[in-house]
Amino acid sequence: MSELRTAENRERLEKFDRVWGNLPGWGQLAAVNHTSVGLRFVATGIVFFLIGGVLAMLMRTQLALPEQDILSANAYNQIFTMHGTVMMFLFAIPILEGLAMYLIPKMIGTRDLVFPRISALGYYCYLFGGIIITSSLILNIAPASGWFMYTPLSSSTFSPGMGSDFWLLGITFVEISAMAAGVELVVSILRTRANGMSLSKMPIFCWYILAMALMIVFGFPPLILGSILLELERAAGMPFFEVAGGGDPLLWQHLFWLFGHPEVYIIFLPGAGIVSTLIPVFAQRPLVGYRWVVLAIIITGFISFGLWVHHMFTVGIPHLALAFFSVASMLVAIPTGIQIFAWIATLWTGRVIFHLPMLWIFGFLVIFVAGGLTGVMLALVPFDWQVHDTHFVVAHMHYVLVGGMLFPLIAGFYYWLPHVSGRMPSDKLGRWGFWLAFIGFNTTFLIMHLTGLFGMPRRVYTYEAGLGWDWLNMVSSIGGFVMAIGIAVIILDVVLHFRFGRKAKQNPWNADSLEWAVEMPVSAYNFASLPDVPTRHPLYENPDLPQSIADGKHGLSEIGHGRRDIYGSDAVTGKIQEIIHLPSNSWLPLQAGLMLCVVCLSLLLKVYWVALVGLAAAVFVLLRWSWHNGAHPRATPVTADEPTDPPLHSRTFSGPGLWGMVVSMMANGTLYASLLFGWFYLWTASPQWQAPADGPLPLTPLIGSGVLLSLAVLLYGRAVARLRQGSIRHMQKVFWLVAAIGLVHVALLLWVLLSAPLNPTLQAHDAVLTVMLIYLLIHGGLSTIATAMQAMRVNIGYVSLQLPYEPVVLMPLWVYTLGIFWLGFAAFVLLPMGWGSL
Amino acid sequence: MLGIPLLLSGCGGPFSTLDPGGPGAAGIAWLWWGMFGYASVVLVGLVWLWLHAMRRDPGNISDKQAQTLQNRWIFWGGLVLPSVSVSLILAFGLPAGYPMLPTPPEEGEAxxxxxxxxxxxxxxxxxxxxxxxxxxxxxxxxxxxxxxxxxxxxxxxxxxxxxxxxxxxxxxxxxxxxxxxxxxxxxxxxxxxxxxxxxxxxxxxxxxxxxxxxxxxxxxxxxxx
Missing domain, CATH: 2.60.40.420 (Cupredoxins -  blue copper proteins)
Structure with missing residues (x-):
């Protein structure tokens, strides 16, 4: 029991527990609370980390001696593919998302993330997708063409089994969780900070997570598009990446690394965020150069989108482009240097307490800087040509990823453990774990640089004796097992601490940030009342804050209404704007996750009618989900005594939903931009691209459908504008009219698709056009259905003058649908016509 | 430490990039040793600095002093050091790739x-x-x-x-x-x-x-x- 609970506040806090708590027993599966979901992400991530680690040990066993046949080539190929896949997609990204989901609301002084049901859906997509992917290993049909799935090796010709399908479908399924977390974290950080916490007062960790979340929003869509296209090629024979059909295998590499490089920083930034959080606490001095570090984070985010080609230096890129990407890649050294020297300056000016987490931070420094330095070397094209695809690169990337992510993560685990368990970690066992892992890691990978320089390519399941590689591999294998023992010791340490650790006092490390103002172990609602936080170091300036929060001395301390309320605040200044009422426990995320799982499995087994049924069911669940919003009895029906200053968010024109919609459309737009990129890339660079002299799409119905779409958006926009002016006359009729026009638009577009002489299985040109049309169809259909639902909600009274929120949220979807239509028309129809007439 | 390059040069087996047999590989091998030396110095220097910063007693540093210190550290360490390093590496490094480009040779034909x-x-x-x-x-x-x-x-x-x-x-x-x-x-x-x-x-x-x-x-x- 937390020391903050007193006789006076106990009764009220127990009421909070009831409103915010999860359902008992099986009801835990309906949990949407960020603390529960975040911890589930972390726990599941650890399990996948151990699976990935076992795969690594299998590889090191096989390579310990030359010409061994413990593993067959086929088994080894599956194992190295799955090691990379599991570590990247099922460990690194989800566990960091989980950590961020757990910490962010606590750090910005609120009670939950802004879309709790989406957190839960993300978790189920991750869990089910992860199980699907790893099950392929047990069935011995795992993907075996490397974690970056280069086509044509991963195509149906050269990988005929189900392996690649497991990867493409499973990863896309898992990516739903990344996108969900990305959108949710962006909106939560921007819109739900404590009163007065302006952007410049945010804990530095929040800046890192904001950057990470935005990079997910812009970084993942190219991979999602690439995976969809490659799966379409494998399942339906659409030749996007096949030279003979006018495609190009290099397009896959571009799409993959457009995602893949930002991903490295998506993994590194939260790690650096942990470092920037822990160093000031253990130096007992605020971070030196906060503004510089924020600047460095933003620059890193931008630069990381301009470097993807450095993974492709050897594929045959024009030399000028090589030089450009070489320089761009090295520029990352500058923001990284700024951060490292800000950390050193903080240590320099502080009195450092050398606790266990700091040991891991020290390990981070050594390993990450070494990895960064070899990274600069690899950015140099001639050197890259020599060591690309050798064990040198394997060593480099493990230095960067293990140094930049795993070491800070473990430091963070030790640091935040008392938060979860209410107990302190031990020092002794922890130090053993550190030194074993540190020495083991360096033994494995330092020497591996030399293995690469001596010419050993990566991804070989065995090697000849006597090439100078024998002793190097033996040393690496021994190091690998030492590191594995280190990890086992750490896990043992953590498990034991839950039982034997000494009780932690409130704010045990004397930290400055709000997450240490919660009860320990943490409650479901974090804060029983929401304080103003006009400072970067709330707990330094007011050490009594935890008690006054628990005593209900601050905002939203009322719980009698039974709502899950948090504050919504201005994105820049952090001033309170509205009260956001959050949904409570819900089975919908689990249902939606299960339906999507059915879709994924039936696509995998090629039972397409089941996939269609599953998809329809998933859409139904999601529509039901959106129905249970606003003034719906399951959400927040209108009552006489509801708060008006500030008002409930569903009674306003701008709430988190609008922000969520806009951020989602940014992600969606990136997906569309990736499709446009693919179109122009194939058009200009594909070796056997063929386009018919006349565009295959019938112009009249296409333009007609565009005009109707424009009309629908115009009418919808006017209705929303009138709503903003306080008039609701004819709104329901207008919405029905818009839905009807939308329906005709979709019907015309469908007719265009069906009547056009397209051969999507013969020509990449036609295949891209088909995908583009289907994309437009989905958006037209979605907007139409959502508008029809709005018309129905007007009828029931869920949308009214008092409840004007939802039509405003829907507006960006219509605008987006309109935008992609005409942009698509220009890029896919007009431009080729103009080109042809030149 | 210095002995390692001597130990390694001219060995490493039939696939060793450090035992070059042509101008392309030779330039890169030299590049490697140069970058290896430079990177080692940077790494050791940074780790030493870090350990020293952790151990030393800062005394009483006013916020103003800390501000000056911060700007100095970040300017020299965060901006100048990486910019100079990167420029040096590019200046010496990019030309090392020329022998591998299919440009017309000075005499004769490829x-x-x-x-x-x-x-x-x-x-x-x-x-x-x-x-x-x-x-x-x-x-x-x-x-x-x-x-x-x-x-x-x-x-x-x-x-x-x-x-x-x-x-x-x-x-x-x-x-x-x-x-x-x-x-x-x-x-x-x-x-x-x-x-x-x-x-x-x-x-x-x-x-x-x-x-x-x-x-x-x-x-x-x-x-x-």
Missing amino acids: VRINVEGHQWRFETSYPGTDIVLENHMLIPAGVPIDVYLTSADVIHSFWVPRLSGKQDMVPGHTNVLRIMADEPGRFRGHCAEFCGLDHAHMKLVVEALEPQEFDAWLEESRTDE
């Missing part, structure tokens, strides 16, 4: 050889002849060779570490890599891009002959026709 990647073998052919070699390639020593690389199936990568860097063999594309062997000898190569089941066994041998010997061999094959 010999053209085609190599096509297959799962799992290299097929070498000589334009104007019927010669097709499997996992084997004859070249004249001391003469620049332009290797025209393509693939019949999946992506492979042509790499003879002691001669030069690698280039990928991509279906539908042709990449050209300049290689040269200083002296006659045997050089081994390996497919560097993962290409499926037998990737580990996809290797080739490049044999550099005296130019006259090479010409004679080529001529002999012509007369064989």
Whole structure:
């Protein structure tokens, strides 16, 4: 029991527990609370980390001696593919998302993330997708063409089994969780900070997570598009990446690394965020150069989108482009240097307490800087040509990823453990774990640089004796097992601490940030009342804050209404704007996750009618989900005594939903931009691209459908504008009219698709056009259905003058649908016509 | 520490990039030793600085002093150090790639050889002849060779570490890599891009002959026709 609970506040806090708590027993599966979901992400991530680690040990066993046949080539190929896949997609990204989901609301002084049901859906997509992917290993049909799935090796010709399908479908399924977390974290950080916490007062960790979340929003869509296209090629024979059909295998590499490089920083930034959080606490001095570090984070985010080609230096890129990407890649050294020297300056000016987490931070420094330095070397094209695809690169990337992510993560685990368990970690066992892992890691990978320089390519399941590689591999294998023992010791340490650790006092490390103002172990609602936080170091300036929060001395301390309320605040200044009422426990995320799982499995087994049924069911669940919003009895029906200053968010024109919609459309737009990129890339660079002299799409119905779409958006926009002016006359009729026009638009577009002489299985040109049309169809259909639902909600009274929120949220979807239509028309129809007439 | 380079130079087996047998690989080997030395100094310096910063007693530092200190650290360490390092590396490093570019040689003409990647073998052919070699390639020593690389199936990568860097063999594309062997000898190569089941066994041998010997061999094959 937390020391903050007193006789006076106990009764009220127990009421909070009831409103915010999860359902008992099986009801835990309906949990949407960020603390529960975040911890589930972390726990599941650890399990996948151990699976990935076992795969690594299998590889090191096989390579310990030359010409061994413990593993067959086929088994080894599956194992190295799955090691990379599991570590990247099922460990690194989800566990960091989980950590961020757990910490962010606590750090910005609120009670939950802004879309709790989406957190839960993300978790189920991750869990089910992860199980699907790893099950392929047990069935011995795992993907075996490397974690970056280069086509044509991963195509149906050269990988005929189900392996690649497991990867493409499973990863896309898992990516739903990344996108969900990305959108949710962006909106939560921007819109739900404590009163007065302006952007410049945010804990530095929040800046890192904001950057990470935005990079997910812009970084993942190219991979999602690439995976969809490659799966379409494998399942339906659409030749996007096949030279003979006018495609190009290099397009896959571009799409993959457009995602893949930002991903490295998506993994590194939260790690650096942990470092920037822990160093000031253990130096007992605020971070030196906060503004510089924020600047460095933003620059890193931008630069990381301009470097993807450095993974492709050897594929045959024009030399000028090589030089450009070489320089761009090295520029990352500058923001990284700024951060490292800000950390050193903080240590320099502080009195450092050398606790266990700091040991891991020290390990981070050594390993990450070494990895960064070899990274600069690899950015140099001639050197890259020599060591690309050798064990040198394997060593480099493990230095960067293990140094930049795993070491800070473990430091963070030790640091935040008392938060979860209410107990302190031990020092002794922890130090053993550190030194074993540190020495083991360096033994494995330092020497591996030399293995690469001596010419050993990566991804070989065995090697000849006597090439100078024998002793190097033996040393690496021994190091690998030492590191594995280190990890086992750490896990043992953590498990034991839950039982034997000494009780932690409130704010045990004397930290400055709000997450240490919660009860320990943490409650479901974090804060029983929401304080103003006009400072970067709330707990330094007011050490009594935890008690006054628990005593209900601050905002939203009322719980009698039974709502899950948090504050919504201005994105820049952090001033309170509205009260956001959050949904409570819900089975919908689990249902939606299960339906999507059915879709994924039936696509995998090629039972397409089941996939269609599953998809329809998933859409139904999601529509039901959106129905249970606003003034719906399951959400927040209108009552006489509801708060008006500030008002409930569903009674306003701008709430988190609008922000969520806009951020989602940014992600969606990136997906569309990736499709446009693919179109122009194939058009200009594909070796056997063929386009018919006349565009295959019938112009009249296409333009007609565009005009109707424009009309629908115009009418919808006017209705929303009138709503903003306080008039609701004819709104329901207008919405029905818009839905009807939308329906005709979709019907015309469908007719265009069906009547056009397209051969999507013969020509990449036609295949891209088909995908583009289907994309437009989905958006037209979605907007139409959502508008029809709005018309129905007007009828029931869920949308009214008092409840004007939802039509405003829907507006960006219509605008987006309109935008992609005409942009698509220009890029896919007009431009080729103009080109042809030149 | 300094002994390591001496220990390693000239060894490392038949695939060692540090035992160059041609101008392409030689430039990169030198580059490596230079960058290795520079990076080691930076790494050791940073770790020392970090440990020192953790151990030292800062005394009483006012916020204003801390501000000056911060600006100095971040300017010199965060901006100047990486910018200078990167500029140095680029200035010395990019020219090291020139010997591997198929530019017209100063004298004479580069010999053209085609190599096509297959799962799992290299097929070498000589334009104007019927010669097709499997996992084997004859070249004249001391003469620049332009290797025209393509693939019949999946992506492979042509790499003879002691001669030069690698280039990928991509279906539908042709990449050209300049290689040269200083002296006659045997050089081994390996497919560097993962290409499926037998990737580990996809290797080739490049044999550099005296130019006259090479010409004679080529001529002999012509007369064989």
